[in-house]
Amino acid sequence: MHVYLNGKMVPESEAMVSIDDRGFLFADGVYEVIHVYHKKLFEWELHLARLQRSLAAIQLPAMDGSELARVAEQLILELGPEQSEASLYIEATRGTHRRAHGFPPPGSTPPTVLMWVRPVNPIPKETVGQGVPMITVPDDRWAKVWIKTIGLLPNVLAKEKAHQSGAFDAIFVRDGMVTEATSANIFMAKDGMLYTAPATNYILSGITRHVVLELAQARNISVNLTPFSVDQLLMADEVFLTGTLTEVLPIASIDGHPVKNPSGPMARQLLQDLHERAGLQP
Ligand code: PDD
Numbered sequence: 001m002h003v004y005l006n007g008k009m010v011p012e013s014e015a016m017v018s019i020d021d022r023g024f025l026f027a028d029g030v031y032e033v034i035h036v037y038h039k040k041l042f043e044w045e046l047h048l049a050r051l052q053r054s055l056a057a058i059q060l061p062a063m064d065g066s067e068l069a070r071v072a073e074q075l076i077l078e079l080g081p082e083q084s085e086a087s088l089y090i091e092a093t094r095g096t097h098r099r100a101h102g103f104p105p106p107g108s109t110p111p112t113v114l115m116w117v118r119p120v121n122p123i124p125k126e127t128v129g130q131g132v133p134m135i136t137v138p139d140d141r142w143a144k145v146w147i148k149t150i151g152l153l154p155n156v157l158a159k160e161k162a163h164q165s166g167a168f169d170a171i172f173v174r175d176g177m178v179t180e181a182t183s184a185n186i187f188m189a190k191d192g193m194l195y196t197a198p199a200t201n202y203i204l205s206g207i208t209r210h211v212v213l214e215l216a217q218a219r220n221i222s223v224n225l226t227p228f229s230v231d232q233l234l235m236a237d238e239v240f241l242t243g244t245l246t247e248v249l250p251i252a253s254i255d256g257h258p259v260k261n262p263s264g265p266m267a268r269q270l271l272q273d274l275h276e277r278a279g280l281q282p
Contacts, residue, residue: 001118003115003116004074005017018096021095021096022104023093026094029149030055030057030148030150031054031091032047032088033089033244034072034088036085036087037085037278038084046207048069054149057147058149071115075117079119085122086117087118088117089114089117089118090113090114092113093150095110096112131251131253133166133168133252134251135162135170135255137170138173139174140154145201146199146203158182159182169181169182170182171230171254178197178228178230179202180203183246184206184242184243185197185204185208186239187239187240187241188232189239189240190232190237193221193223194223195232196213197227206242208247209242212242215277234259236260237264238259240267248274
């Protein structure tokens with residue numbers, strides 16, 4: 001398959017980035033991941049807007065959205081007929097320059113831009129039906145988590161800790177309050193009401209989170225966006241993750257404590273509504 005790198009479509013095996021790339025040296029870049037359902041980008045405009053916000057936050061120039069969409073469509077054309085689900089990855093770094101912390105002089109390097117489309121396997125139905133085990137970890141990330149930066153080492157370490165403890169993923173906890181998971185947001189349902197952390201600088205404001213909140217409102221489910229603790233999470237009726245590739249994924253246990261209803265009706269309904277919005281057959 002081809003990938004897009006700095007204005008060209010190149011075979012994946014020939015796509016090379018310099019050792020002086022600032023993404024490689026400093027994680028000085030931002031990214032997006034978009035779900036492709038049946039060759040169509042899901043919620044493209046929302047992802048593009050978030051990409052532009054992330055670029056602006058690190059003082060990189062805005063990107064041409066119609067050009068990105070055109071490249072994405074070209075990459076999607078390479079998917080086989082059987083590959084109904086895929087992900088589009090977009091990354092932009094501050095380009096290539098001899099290592100120095102300060103920005104390269106203006107005009108000395110264009111950003112490095114990488115895009116690919118790769119097939120993804122949907123999460124097995126049994127996993128969705130049973131829910132997944134989670135652990136909690138201290139949220140020791142920086143205070144600008146809202147920027148979708150490629151600097152993801154705390155997320156990587158937390159995910160690995162989860163795997164080493166036999167869990168699916170980790171829930172970040174900051175000052176006693178639940179923020180999010182390593183690459184997904186977190187919701188709980190209690191007495192018919194839906195809760196998720198507010199979109200402050202301490203979470204990545206997920207596109208799936210946004211869509212799920214809209215879907216909940218369309219079903220007249222009340223939503224509460226105030227911070228909640230792990231104790232509250234443990235008393236919830238349902239707990240679930242939302243994310244581009246995670247979709248709506250029920251949680252079965254947290255630090256070994258079972259969740260009351262690991263495949264609850266709220267998560268099931270919202271997943272069905274999400275799939276409908278993505279144009280999937282029930
Ligand atoms: N991650 N929180 C974090 C820290 C994330 O990295 C992500 C997405 C989300 C969910 O956002 P969205 O619904 O827009 O996907 C929340 C992507 C999928 C990734 O890093 O692969």
